[in-house]
Amino acid sequence: MSEQQQEYSLKDYKGLMPIWCPGCGDFSVLMALQKALQHRQVAPHKLAVISGIGCSSRIPHFINAYGFHMVHGRSLPSAAAVKVVNPELEVIAAGGDGDGFAIGMGHFPHTVRRNPNITYLVMDNEIYGLTKGQTSPTSHTGLVTKTTPWENADEPINPIMTALAHNCSFVARGISTDVKQLTQLLIEAMEHPGFSFVQAMSPCLTFHDTYEMVRNTSKDLPEDHDVTDRLGAIKYALDTDNMWTGVFYKVRRPTLDEVTTRNKLKALERNTKSPTPLMKIYADMGGKVPTSTS
Amino acid sequence: MxxxxxxxxxxxxxxxxxxxxxxxxxxxxxxxxxxxxxxxxxxxxxxxxxxxxxxxxxxxxxxxxxxxxxxxxxxxxxxxxxxxxxxxxxxxxxxxxxxxxxxxxxxxxxxxxxxxxxxxxxxxxxxxxxxxxxxxxxxxxxxxxxxxxxxxxxxxxxxxxxxxxxxxxxxxxxxxxxxLKLPEVEMDFALTRTDTETAEPIGAYAMTGNDALVLGALVGGCKFFAGYPITPASTILEAMMRELPAWGGSAIQAEDEMSALTHCLGASFAGAKVMTATSGPGFSLMIELLGHASTVELPVVIVDAQRGGPSTGLPTKYEQSDLNAAVYSGHGDTPRIVLAPSTVRENFDLTVKAFNLAEHYQVPVILLTDNALATRLERVTLPDLNTVEVEDRILATPEPDEKHYKRYKFTENGVSPFPVPGTPGGMYVCEGLEHDETGKPNYTGENHVAMNNKRYGKLEDCARRETGYYDFGAVDPDLVIVGWGAIAGTVREAVDRLTGEGLHVGGTVITMLSPFPLAVRDRLRKAKKVLVVEGNYTGQLAQLIEAYNPIVPEKLAVASAGLIPVESVEKVAKRLLNVQEVQVRE
Incomplete structure (x- = not known):
């Protein structure tokens, strides 16, 4: 489709003016997301963007969509449920590294396991920005911050490894300084049926400027990397010298909404032959029993 | 006997x-x-x-x-x-x-x-x-x-x-x-129908409280459930996993109670009627999200099947000590409706009502049951399930090209039409920050006052609409015995016995704890004496009654890992009425 034929222009995805600091990587991530949505011509009213708390989690306001600004760390379970209730919606969960890998970390592996057909975009700046400069779960060892005045002694979380450990069905990393690649990754993520995790390195100029680190260490995954090879992907995820970007891994697993839909059909079909105990009482007491065709 | x-x-x-x-x-x-x-x-x-x-x-x-x-x-x-x-x-x-x-x-x-x-x-x-x-x-x-x-x-x-x-x-x-050769005893244990004095029906179905609650949820239109195993609410999760697909819905076993309620809020945001069920420890974990649901105005039914607390407490024992948590918990001013069924049949009725109120007012509704009610088997009479009144959320009908849709539009009773995602022109952000009518963050004092008025206005409307209690016993009683939850049966039996002895005693069972039912105030104010019976240490209902009424009730509050005996209630009632115990019942 040429630009002229398309129903939705980039403008159609714009919400309120972002309130991030000048130079924040999140501007570019937002741009990449809007471009990916425009490329896929997702109708804004059929788009749900769900976030937690943090600088990047303000993103629902900056996109023209149905937004849900959840409490801190809880974007994933709500996003998964939105998709279960209405599989026709394009569902994006978004947030930062603190939201996703500290307070919300408990939900990450479980959402990976359930495999809802949603995209999870983490804007990773390796710092707490909204609360003004505390160490985050992805801050590197040795980093001095307001809460690690001597040094950060903790090993950082490796989000790509965590995703791979639980057989996440789509795993990718992009950087805010390469909008073109990030857009492409987000398009692929949205198109992939299943839980798609995209880690977007997005530096915070105000509290932890990682632009140079991102520039110096990021590298495209080699062309011959086999995205179906989980062990191969793990090797790149564990590399501490290079920050590999691109699609690490992809696998087709039954999605949560496929499973719930399947269960529904199975159960509805059984309603007339061998109903569940409470359905039986319902029928006895005059209730209209739902069937797979009703 | x-x-x-x-x-x-x-x-x-x-x-x-x-x-x-x-x-x-x-x-x-x-x-x-x-x-x-x-x-x-x-x-x-x-x-x-x-x-x-x-x-x-x-x-x-x-x-x-x-x-x-x-x-x-x-x-x-x-x-x-x-x-x-x-x-x-x-x-x-x-x-x-x-x-x-x-x-x-x-x-x-x-x-x-x-x-x-x-x-x-x-x-x-x-x-x-x-x-x-x-x-x-x-x-x-x-x-x-x-x-x-x-x-x-x-x-x-x-x-x-x-x-x-x-x-x-x-x-x-x-x-x-x-x-076997039976021993000689004076007492006749045999149950017979020959001495029937009343023709009260005893119900066609033998159900547990949890089963009746699940049936109520299904009839009430529940289409999404998420929960985490916990005694005594696990059987609700199990039943929902089994039943809900047959009713066209979906259920999920979550990784913890925060996830359970979060799933529910996502599903409610997407337009479904939702419920989660837990007990005290899980309810404690849900409280941040309860406040969130209240402020983003999402309908959700939260079941707290109480057990002995605090902490891990007495996991398999009856207690009614989560009233304060249900009515008051959470930071900030967080309106919610709290219903407390008192029989297995009410577990059905009030669950349907919980859904109706949640959807009507777009608020979280907490259903407070307890271990005794959840696990007990009782015969129930069910209504015609096809004619049970089921209420749906009032839906928004925006213009397809509408901009900045007012999701939180100020209305007379505080309820704003709800745009289901997928509706053109209804886009908004469901926002936990204090927000204006469009959902945009707004921290001005003026807006905060207006929004609190809107959210609490819904509860005021609910307090006017719902009766929230029932009475029995003497019409103009010298003593009103008040109960809630499973202990209501004890109160009823005590009142039956006391009135049978000619005493002017009445019973009041409160089934809505928040907002506090208006009409209860009259009943309690008119009573010469009020005795509150409940299964907790501090007398949480008695305190709630004191907060809303110009009376200081007597209380029989006992947390002893079991139901309070009817004879204990009788004894205290007689002491309050200055009646000499004429005979020892045993």
Missing amino acids: TDKRRKSTTIRLAGESGEGVVSSGQILTDALIEQGFAILTYQTFPAEIKGGHCWYQVRGSAHPLDTPGDRADILVSFNQEGFDTHIDDLRSGGLIIYDSDAVTPVDVPKAHLFPVPIGKIAADEVGSPRSKNVLAAAILARLLGLPEEELADSVTKKFKHKGAKVVEVNVKAVTAAYG
């Missing part, structure tokens, strides 16, 4: 968990249900997986029952601990059946002893040590006046799926029980 107007027999079985205590009780209960008797059960398990002391109580009658009974008319003890622990709860003149090879009876002045070598008969005569439970159940059935053939039928039905051999053995156990 002292209450002549409503003859009933109460049986308690006690012993080591896994010994057949509960299964004996259940076999007897099933037989009573099949014979058309009213039953009401109470059970308490040890919190351990295997072993530990447990007991099961079942009360049977030809009339509707309000409580599982205080004292046992017949006590069955399989071991010494069962004998020693429960002998004091045996009614004077009652019968104690015990395994004569396992129990050495202590001197029991007012009771009849019935030693039966239960284990030996099961092993030698019947030929299966495991038939002990049927043997015990059959002895009890015989004492209750059930014919042998009918019990044999019931046992056959129950064990049919285990094969002909198992059925044969168990029928043999029934025969053995009916061949």
Whole structure:
């Protein structure tokens, strides 16, 4: 489709003016997301963007969509449920590294396991920005911050490894300084049926400027990397010298909404032959029993 | 059995968990249900997986029952601990059946002893040590006046799926029980319908509180459920996982209670009617999200099947100590509706109502049940399920090209039409930050005042619309006994007995704890004395009543890991009415 034929222009995805600091990587991530949505011509009213708390989690306001600004760390379970209730919606969960890998970390592996057909975009700046400069779960060892005045002694979380450990069905990393690649990754993520995790390195100029680190260490995954090879992907995820970007891994697993839909059909079909105990009482007491065709 | 107007027999079985205590009780209960008797059960398990002391109580009658009974008319003890622990709860003149090879009876002045070598008969005569439970159940059935053939039928039905051999053995156990020589006792334990004075229906279905609650949710239109296993709410999760797909919905077992409620809020945001169920510890974890639901105005039903607290507390015991948490918990001003069913039937009715109110007002509704109500089996009469009133959320109809849709539009009763994602022109952000009508963050004092007015306006409307309590007993009472939850049955029975003695006593059961029902104030203000009965240490309902009414109620607040006995309520009531206890009931 040429630009002229398309129903939705980039403008159609714009919400309120972002309130991030000048130079924040999140501007570019937002741009990449809007471009990916425009490329896929997702109708804004059929788009749900769900976030937690943090600088990047303000993103629902900056996109023209149905937004849900959840409490801190809880974007994933709500996003998964939105998709279960209405599989026709394009569902994006978004947030930062603190939201996703500290307070919300408990939900990450479980959402990976359930495999809802949603995209999870983490804007990773390796710092707490909204609360003004505390160490985050992805801050590197040795980093001095307001809460690690001597040094950060903790090993950082490796989000790509965590995703791979639980057989996440789509795993990718992009950087805010390469909008073109990030857009492409987000398009692929949205198109992939299943839980798609995209880690977007997005530096915070105000509290932890990682632009140079991102520039110096990021590298495209080699062309011959086999995205179906989980062990191969793990090797790149564990590399501490290079920050590999691109699609690490992809696998087709039954999605949560496929499973719930399947269960529904199975159960509805059984309603007339061998109903569940409470359905039986319902029928006895005059209730209209739902069937797979009703 | 002292209450002549409503003859009933109460049986308690006690012993080591896994010994057949509960299964004996259940076999007897099933037989009573099949014979058309009213039953009401109470059970308490040890919190351990295997072993530990447990007991099961079942009360049977030809009339509707309000409580599982205080004292046992017949006590069955399989071991010494069962004998020693429960002998004091045996009614004077009652019968104690015990395994004569396992129990050495202590001197029991007012009771009849019935030693039966239960284990030996099961092993030698019947030929299966495991038939002990049927043997015990059959002895009890015989004492209750059930014919042998009918019990044999019931046992056959129950064990049919285990094969002909198992059925044969168990029928043999029934025969053995009916061949025993019974002791001579004055008390007549037999349940008969010949002395029917009232024609009150006793209900077609025997259901647990949790089952009735799940049915209420399904009839109320629940389409999404997420929960995390916890006693005594796990059976709600299990039933929802099994039932919901058949009703066109989906259920998810979450990784924790925060995830459970978060899933529900996502599903509600997407337009579905949703519910989660937990107990105290899980409810504590949900509180941040409860406040969130309140401020983003998403309908959700949250079941808290209370157990003994705080912390891990008494996981398998009855207690009603989460009232404060349900009514007040959370940071900030967080309006919510709290309903408290008091019977198994109300577990159905108030769950339907919980959904209706949640959807009507777009607020979180907490359903406070408790361990006794959740696990007890009771006969219920259900309404015509096709005509139950079910309310849906008022939906937004925006112009397709509308910009900045006012999701939180100010309205007369505070309820704003809800745009379901997928509706063109209705896009907004469901926002936990204080927000303006469009959902855009707004921290001005003026806006915060207006939004609090909007959100609390909904509760004020609810307080006007809902009755939230029911009354019984004397019209112009000298004493009003107030209860909530499972203890309501105790209050009802106490009021029945006291009015039967000619005392001007009334009962009030509060079924809506937030917003506090307006009409209750009149009733309590007019009463000369008010006694609040509840299963917690601090008297949480009494405090709530004091907060809303210019009265200081007397309280009988007991957290003793069990229901407060009816006779304790009677005793306190009589003391408050300055009535001399004329006779000792026992």
